[in-house]
Amino acid sequence: QVQLVESGGGLVQAGGSLRLSCAASGINFSIFTMGWYRQPPGKQRELVAEITRGGSTNYPDSVKGRFTISRDNAKNTVYMQMNSLNPEDTAVYYCNTRLGPLRYWGQGTQVTVSS
Numbered sequence: 001q002v003q004l005v006e007s008g009g010g011l012v013q014a015g016g017s018l019r020l021s022c023a024a025s026g027i028n029f030s031i032f033t034m035g036w037y038r039q040p041p042g043k044q045r046e047l048v049a050e051i052t053r054g055g056s057t058n059y060p061d062s063v064k065g066r067f068t069i070s071r072d073n074a075k076n077t078v079y080m081q082m083n084s085l086n087p088e089d090t091a092v093y094y095c096n097t098r099l100g101p102l103r104y105w106g107q108g109t110q111v112t113v114s115s
Helices: none
Strands: 003-007 010-013 018-025 033-039 046-051 067-072 077-082 091-099 102-105 109-114
Touching: 003 091, 018 033, 018 091, 018 109, 033 067, 033 077, 046 067, 046 077
Parallel strands: 010 109
Antiparallel strands: 003 018, 018 077, 033 046, 033 091, 067 077, 091 102, 091 109
């Protein structure tokens, strides 16, 4: 079965950095679009970064220039480097993969940014 396992979350002070990782199994990783979403407390889940099979990336304005998504197809892993974190980045971060109608989610990892 498909598994997405996130790691790298935690507590960080404002201005700090974290690197999230998501290890995938059960899919042909190299052909799937990989993404990171987040869900702040009391809010809806939102896209924060996406990378296609060809390496094209997409970010919302709220994280552009601070977050960087990358993928290592040899390791079936997607990463997200998060810099200049602020308290508004506090959320549960979810790894996502999609291909056509297929979509899978990880269990989420908590990121908390203290002021």
